[in-house]
Amino acid sequence: MKNYHILWIALLLLGCNTSEEQKSKTPEVTTKIEQVKTPAIDLEQANRLAQLPIHCIQTEYPNKLNQTIGSDADLQSPQDLHPTFYGCFDWHSAVHGHWSLVSLLKQFPDLDTADAAKKMLLENMSKANIEAEVAYFFGKYNTTYERTYGWAWLLKLAEELHTWDDPIARELEANLQPLTDLIVSKYLEFLPKLNYPIRVGEHPNTAFGLSFAYDYAKTLRHKELQDVIEQRAKDFYNQDQGCPLTWEPSGFDFLSPCFEEAALMKRVLPIEDFKIWLNDFLPQLKDQNFSLDTGKVSDRTDGKLVHLDGVNFSRAWSLNEIARDLPEYAHLKTIANQHINYSLPSIVGDSYEGGHWLGSFAIYALNSVERD
8 A cells, every 4th residue: 555655656746746847848839920110191191181181171062961851942952051171972981081181281391282172161161151160050950960970070171270370270270269169069069968989880880970079179178178089088988898809890880899998988088097908808809819800892983882991990090099008909000000011001092982982091190090
């Protein structure tokens, strides 16, 4: 019996030693993050992208009015109905076409088309034209017009003007102010009544609409709007877990529902609370080997299918927002770069179906890339 115990102990020690030897021989798994070109917005790129809004903000047709007809009096031309934002196929694209020019002029005063761009902005955004835009929202059937996608871009335009240090910006900001104030009041009226967030990948997406409005509120120090957005974001999303990222993108998405929500919560939560929330919402993002295929566009002459270029830009700016100041998520910036690099080469010189709006998405995505 004594010999049996000695044999058992010897075998146990041998097993331990063998296990330790195997561990020592097992190669360490190292993470290799693929390096991709970091896209940048420089003067050359800015001149290229400026072609898109220059060629559309005063192009009236084709046009999609998205209006409810109350009587024959509503059957007017796009420019008669919307003397400022009549171009670029639809109202919201016209709004962010104007934002594109302001953003590029602010960053690159020596833009090749600077004089033409400023002339167009002053013509379109005159005091009288903005007053007509305000009046449109008081029509019987127009109170919810462009809620909330167009509203969000209008506040993004107002924010960009406010932060542009140029005399022309002061004139444009003053002219736009009545419409800006109206849109702020519409947010304040609407958000307390919205019981459930809208999670689609197109225009009504609540998280996107709140993010841009929140940026405006913080920059302009509009505490009432900031407070209501913070509260509503927490009401809508604080308990969310396990966002179904594999469901994205759906066929016509130009916004990423999961990432837009995460980017909003990054804005409104304290950083430590956000990290806990994100780990429940998208736990896979922490994996250094996390990867994500770009949205593939099969036909850029199809106004809906070309939306997938937009989802690539939306993912990029959202991932960059999530990763900002969080070193453990820095690998997400590579994925953002991959998405920008896929869609950026195709949007200039392509069909009007994408050209009338994608420039704004590209510029906003490029602006989200951290520069050295």
